[in-house]
Amino acid sequence: MDAENEQQNGTPAAADATGTRGAVSRRAVIGWAGAGVALGAAAVGSVAAATRQDDAVPVAAPVGAEVPFYGEHQAGISTPVQDRLHFAAFDVSEKATRESLVKLLKEWTKAAAAMTGGREVGTGAVPGSPEAPPDDTGEALGLPASRLTLTIGFGPSLFEKDGVDRFGLQAKRPEGLIDLPNFKGDKLDPTRSGGDLCVQACADDPQVAVHAIRNLARIGMGTVNIRWSQLGFGKTSSTTPDEQTPRNLMGFKDGTHNIAGTDGAKLADHVWAAPGDGPEWMTGGSYLVARRIRMHIETWDRASLKDQEDTFGRTKGEGAPYGKGKEHDAPDLAAMPATSHVALAHPDANSGLMILRRGFSFTDGTDGLGRLDAGLFFLAYQRDTRKAFVPLQQKLAASDKLNEYIQHVGSAHFACPAGVRKPGEWWGQALFG
Amino acid sequence: MDAENEQQNGTPAAADATGTRGAVSRRAVIGWAGAGVALGAAAVGSVAAATRQDDAVPVAAPVGAEVPFYGEHQAGISTPVQDRLHFAAFDVSEKATRESLVKLLKEWTKAAAAMTGGREVGTGAVPGSPEAPPDDTGEALGLPASRLTLTIGFGPSLFEKDGVDRFGLQAKRPEGLIDLPNFKGDKLDPTRSGGDLCVQACADDPQVAVHAIRNLARIGMGTVNIRWSQLGFGKTSSTTPDEQTPRNLMGFKDGTHNIAGTDGAKLADHVWAAPGDGPEWMTGGSYLVARRIRMHIETWDRASLKDQEDTFGRTKGEGAPYGKGKEHDAPDLAAMPATSHVALAHPDANSGLMILRRGFSFTDGTDGLGRLDAGLFFLAYQRDTRKAFVPLQQKLAASDKLNEYIQHVGSAHFACPAGVRKPGEWWGQALFG
Numbered sequence: 058m059d060a061e062n063e064q065q066n067g068t069p070a071a072a073d074a075t076g077t078r079g080a081v082s083r084r085a086v087i088g089w090a091g092a093g094v095a096l097g098a099a100a101v102g103s104v105a106a107a108t109r110q111d112d113a114v115p116v117a118a119p120v121g122a123e124v125p126f127y128g129e130h131q132a133g134i135s136t137p138v139q140d141r142l143h144f145a146a147f148d149v150s151e152k153a154t155r156e157s158l159v160k161l162l163k164e165w166t167k168a169a170a171a172m173t174g175g176r177e178v179g180t181g182a183v184p185g186s187p188e189a190p191p192d193d194t195g196e197a198l199g200l201p202a203s204r205l206t207l208t209i210g211f212g213p214s215l216f217e218k219d220g221v222d223r224f225g226l227q228a229k230r231p232e233g234l235i236d237l238p239n240f241k242g243d244k245l246d247p248t249r250s251g252g253d254l255c256v257q258a259c260a261d262d263p264q265v266a267v268h269a270i271r272n273l274a275r276i277g278m279g280t281v282n283i284r285w286s287q288l289g290f291g292k293t294s295s296t297t298p299d300e301q302t303p304r305n306l307m308g309f310k311d312g313t314h315n316i317a318g319t320d321g322a323k324l325a326d327h328v329w330a331a332p333g334d335g336p337e338w339m340t341g342g343s344y345l346v347a348r349r350i351r352m353h354i355e356t357w358d359r360a361s362l363k364d365q366e367d368t369f370g371r372t373k374g375e376g377a378p379y380g381k382g383k384e385h386d387a388p389d390l391a392a393m394p395a396t397s398h399v400a401l402a403h404p405d406a407n408s409g410l411m412i413l414r415r416g417f418s419f420t421d422g423t424d425g426l427g428r429l430d431a432g433l434f435f436l437a438y439q440r441d442t443r444k445a446f447v448p449l450q451q452k453l454a455a456s457d458k459l460n461e462y463i464q465h466v467g468s469a470h471f472a473c474p475a476g477v478r479k480p481g482e483w484w485g486q487a488l489f490g
Numbered sequence: 491m492d493a494e495n496e497q498q499n500g501t502p503a504a505a506d507a508t509g510t511r512g513a514v515s516r517r518a519v520i521g522w523a524g525a526g527v528a529l530g531a532a533a534v535g536s537v538a539a540a541t542r543q544d545d546a547v548p549v550a551a552p553v554g555a556e557v558p559f560y561g562e563h564q565a566g567i568s569t570p571v572q573d574r575l576h577f578a579a580f581d582v583s584e585k586a587t588r589e590s591l592v593k594l595l596k597e598w599t600k601a602a603a604a605m606t607g608g609r610e611v612g613t614g615a616v617p618g619s620p621e622a623p624p625d626d627t628g629e630a631l632g633l634p635a636s637r638l639t640l641t642i643g644f645g646p647s648l649f650e651k652d653g654v655d656r657f658g659l660q661a662k663r664p665e666g667l668i669d670l671p672n673f674k675g676d677k678l679d680p681t682r683s684g685g686d687l688c689v690q691a692c693a694d695d696p697q698v699a700v701h702a703i704r705n706l707a708r709i710g711m712g713t714v715n716i717r718w719s720q721l722g723f724g725k726t727s728s729t730t731p732d733e734q735t736p737r738n739l740m741g742f743k744d745g746t747h748n749i750a751g752t753d754g755a756k757l758a759d760h761v762w763a764a765p766g767d768g769p770e771w772m773t774g775g776s777y778l779v780a781r782r783i784r785m786h787i788e789t790w791d792r793a794s795l796k797d798q799e800d801t802f803g804r805t806k807g808e809g810a811p812y813g814k815g816k817e818h819d820a821p822d823l824a825a826m827p828a829t830s831h832v833a834l835a836h837p838d839a840n841s842g843l844m845i846l847r848r849g850f851s852f853t854d855g856t857d858g859l860g861r862l863d864a865g866l867f868f869l870a871y872q873r874d875t876r877k878a879f880v881p882l883q884q885k886l887a888a889s890d891k892l893n894e895y896i897q898h899v900g901s902a903h904f905a906c907p908a909g910v911r912k913p914g915e916w917w918g919q920a921l922f923g
Contacts, residue, residue, distance in 0.1 A: 141696075141723075143853070187796035194791055195741020195806055196851075199734060248858075263696075263723040267739075267853055271862060275791045282860040288723065288853055290574075290696040301632060306700075308628020358627055358708050363620035373628055418629075420576070420700050420721055421854060425681075427715040429704060 122261075123202040126173045128476040130329060133206030134343055134413065134438050135318035137297045139259040142289030142417040143266040144347065144434065145274065146252025146469055147281040149215070155224040159489050161280045165209070165256075165273055166483040172269045175202030178276070194275065197268035205260040207269055209484045210345050210471025215253040229488055231335040233344060233441050234472045240454040242464060249349055249467035252284045257345070257436065259415075263288070285467070287349065289417025289434050296413065302376060302384065306352055306418050306431055307462070309369050310376035313384055314404070316413040327411040327445070328438050338487035341475030343438040346446045349419075349467030352432035357462045368458045370397030396458040402449065412437040412445050432463065442470060555694075556635040559606045561909040563762060566639030567776055567846065567871050568751035570730045572692040575722030575850040576699040577780065577867065578707065579685025579902055580714040582648070588657040592922050594713045598642070598689075598706055599916040605702045608635030611709070627708065630701035638693040640702055642917045643778050643904025648686040662921055664768040666777060666874050667905045673887040675897060682782055682900035685717045690778070690869065692848075696721070718900070720782065722850025722867050729846065735809060735817065739785055739851050739864055740895070742802050743809035744831070746817055749846040760844040760878070761871050771920035774908030776871040779879045782852075782900030785865035790895045801891045803830030829891040835882065845870040845878050865896065875903060 124132045149158060168178045179192020216222070216230035256273055260266040267288070274283050293305045294312035302310040316323045325331070330339045357365070366372055370379050370393035378388030378399060393400045404411050415438065420431035439445035454460070474487060557565045582591060601611045612625020649655070649663035689706055693699040700721070707716050726738045727745035735743040749756045758764070763772045790798070799805055803812050803826035811821030811832060826833045837844050848871065853864035872878035887893070907920060 186794075187799075188794045190792055191741070191795045191798070191806065193741075194739075196737045196739050198737060198741065198807065264737075264851070267723065267851075267864075271739075271787065271791075271864075274862070275788075278788070283856045283862070284860070286853075286856050286862070288721075288855070290700065290721065290723070304629045304631060304697075306627075306629050306704075308624070308626075308631065354704065355708075355711070358704075359623055361619075361621045362624045365624070366620075373624065374631065418697065418700075420719075422721070423716050423719050427717070429707070429716070429719070431700075431704075 122204055123175055124173060124204050124206050126170045126207075126477065127479055129341055129478065131206075131208045131342070131473055131476045132173070133208035133257055133259055134328065134415070134473070135296060135316075135324055136204075136206050136259075137300075137318055138292045138295055138415055139204050139206070140261045140292060141259070141263040141266050142292075142434065142436075143258045143263070143270045143286065144289070144436075145256050145258075145270045145286040146212070146284045146347075147254040147256070147274075147277065148284045149223070149253045149281050150279065153280045155489070157280050158224060159485075161277055162485045162489070163483045164276050166477060168272060168276055169207040169209075169269075169484070170477075170480070172197075172265075172272065173202060173205045173207055175200075175205075178272050194268065194272055197265050200262060200265055203260040203262040203265040205258065205265050205269060207273075208257040208259075208345075208473055210255040210257070210473040211485070211488065212252045212254060212469065212471050214251060218253075226488065229336055229338065231339050231472055233330075233335050233339075233443055234470065235443060235447075237346070237442075237468055237470050238447065238451075240450050240465065242454050242460055243468070244464050244466055245468050246349075246466050249285045249287075251469050252471075254281065255345070255347070255469065255471045263290070287419060287434050287467075288421075289419050291418045293416045293418055293433055294414040296415070305416075305433055306354065306420075307357055307365070307369075308373055309365070309371060310384060311369065311371075311398070312414055312416075313376060316411055323411065324413075327440055328413050330440055334441065338474060339472055342473050343413075343440065344442045345471045345473050346435075346437050346439070346442060347467070347469045347471070348435040348465050350433045350435050351430070351464050351466045353462050353464070354429050354431055360462070367394045367397060368462070370394065370399035394458065396456050398453075398457055398459045401453055401457055407449060407452070410445055410449060412439045412449070438473070555637055556608055557606060557637050557639050559603045559640075559910065560912055562911065563774055563776075564639075564641045564906055564909045565606070566641035566690055566692055567761065567848070567906070568729060568749075568757055569637075569639050569692075570733075570751055571725045571728055571848055572637050572639070572699075573694045573725060574692070574696040574699050575725075575867070575869075576691045576696070576703045576719065577722070577869070578689050578691075578703045578719040579645070579717045579780075580687040580689070580707075580710065581717045582656070582686045582714050583712065586713045588922070590713050591657060592918075594710055595918045595922070596916045597709050599910060601705060601709055602640040602702075602917070603910075603913065605630075605698075605705065606635060606638045606640055608633075608638075611705050627701065627705055630698050633695060633698055636693040636695040636698040638691065638698050638702060640706075641690040641692075641778075641906055643688040643690070643906040644918070644921065645685045645687060645902060645904050647684060651686075659921065662769055662771065664772050664905055666763075666768050666772075666876055667903065668876060668880075670779070670875075670901055670903050671880065671884075673883050673898065675887055675893055676901070677897050677899055678901050679782075679899050682718045682720075684902050685904075687714065688778070688780070688902065688904045696723070720852060720867050720900075721854075722852050724851045726849045726851055726866055727847040729848070738849075738866055739787065739853075740790055740798070740802075741806055742798075742804060743817060744802065744804075745847055745849075746809060747837070749844055756844065757846075760873055761846050763873055767874065771907060772905055775906050776846075776873065777875045778904045778906050779868075779870050779872070779875055780900070780902045780904070781868040781898050783866045783868050784863065784897050784899045786895050786897070787862045787864055793895070800827045800830060801895070803827065803832035827891065829889050831886075831890055831892045834886055834890055840882060840885070843878055843882060845872045845882070871906070 177193035213234050213236055216226045258266040258269045292303050294315050296318035298317050302313050305311050328343050330342050332340050376384040379393035390400045415436040417434050419434045424430045610626035646667050649659045691699040691702045725736050727748050729751035731750050735746050738744050761776050763775050765773050809817040812826035823833045848869040850867050852867045857863045
């Protein structure tokens, strides 16, 4: 637990901002004692101690609810998929510099380590003065870590935007971090696409995920702005084979043969960038494609069961491949309609190509025509997007029967670096350092 | 469990629509066996039996996860507040008649009884023909009831719209179902306000709540259209005093002294319409006010802790009233700033006025200015809105310090009738019957 001190020592700027630093559990309460109580640093109510940085005694996060932040790979990729998502894409603001961006990434790393550990951002206690805003917005006080993971990615525009190398990163852009091609049928909304940076927050409690994105946005004020964000209310993919396969909003299981988070060989082959794949700073990282896929729910709901099952190549109830009895039976691709989703997307029909899917269902109210604005927020991690998502989506865009019922309306591509291995390191250090 | 049969016998129209009727648990799987298997009613794969209505053998819903649908009052009001919300306001379509509306309400009632019981809409098994759409959209298959409640309400416009009595209900409009007055500071979006009908779906699993609204919308196709809907990701009020008080997105506890769902005396005084209060059909019902309250998150997050605590009249960490140590200590209203939310809203400052709050936090992505579109979807139930929400909100709109940080952007008012007491009865029977 010296970790916290080391890490904090790595970000003196943040420590300076509030005067005091300590690490307390989110189960501890913060509070300014308010009227009727003498004002001052001693009036801390039920907070046990708002210690200085060098006195910090971090409290352990709740057992079983914490996903380790530090590691070879970023958490939130092979991690068992949590129940809820808040995803945000950020743009770096015009006045920001390479230096302010590095400062932010250090602060973000520190905040991410705290929040994924079930602790508050900053001191977690009173600020230096009641006249200052609290370090943490507070809505997750009292909530456990809830398996929160925060995963960062860097978009193509961070390396070069309109031909300008804003942050001296152009030479470090991975060849694999392509501008995604246009796919047939795409109807992309630019305000829901792209982004210089992204953070994927996954947690079992949406309040914890929303809290995390909001506090990162707040820390980033003046340096980055949220470009778009997406809440996902239910996972549609699992990386845990023993778990019941979740259903998408079409009522189908569509993640049966996902890469397991425990399958080191498949992860190495299909998910983690290896030495020689691209720039060294991406080794151990992964490429993330995010697609907002709107479902034409009302049309789908009027389709016959046979048509629905022909579309996926699976039975609706059990999720069994056509002509088979059980979900996990090996599919006979020749037995299903040639344009069914499984027949086109299965690894056996794509020279073994696999992506790690981590998508979530969304519903964002109703559109102007009284139709549910709902669908799948598709998230997929891969070792090389050019050899995975791109050829797969080109094929699906051309032929998938599912296209009658869906439309891709948002798109983004990010390079997610390797993990922060230990306290003191920071998100993007290998890229910027 | 004869209930299911009785209920179904009460809605012959729905039974006619699909040909077969049976009640199966949502844990049973549906499925059309698909290609390679002979087509026909016998090819039911792993479905045990798709029985006719008169043979139905309903399966018990999962223990502990089901809130009874039938009762003196509608569930979803005094029921312990579930974790998630999907709320929908519907307008009756132009071509609908009183008869088609009654038919819909009967079908909805039947579907609501099934879904709150953890069962699928309709047979829950294969349709009469694979050429027909499934009765149920399927995305909640395998999920437990998750304490789902569905609560219906009737808006002022159902009784009279632009001076027209579309459904012969004008004379039955409760005097208490007023058109809400304009409040100072309101900036209401008409596309997020009003509605002829509403359904509040609350559940511990958002997939279950979304599934319920979607299937009701689907059943209503041609008769009603969704006017607007709202997803709530985290409750901000509790009706269970033993439970930890949840926090809103400002990081504060703001439901400490809510009416307990077990407090029969307070419910009778403040929540349930009594004989003589209005039309007989509303006896045992309650009036629901829904307000979409946008929070100016970024401004709030820059406010000092003292300013934040002055705004609520509570400490942020513990949630204690000003000058007190614990959340549940009786507040000394004179000790807190006169414009603080607690000082203005507390029952002691309002002749004992109380409302039952059932609000949820929402975040709907980002607005065009990069700010989180987030806040509180306020839901309050009361015996008489004219004596409860209206005077309270007039006072708050005039003076509440919180107004610096919030804006009411959506508004609706509904009369929620008494409960459906037994199978065979239906939502709105006392109003239409």
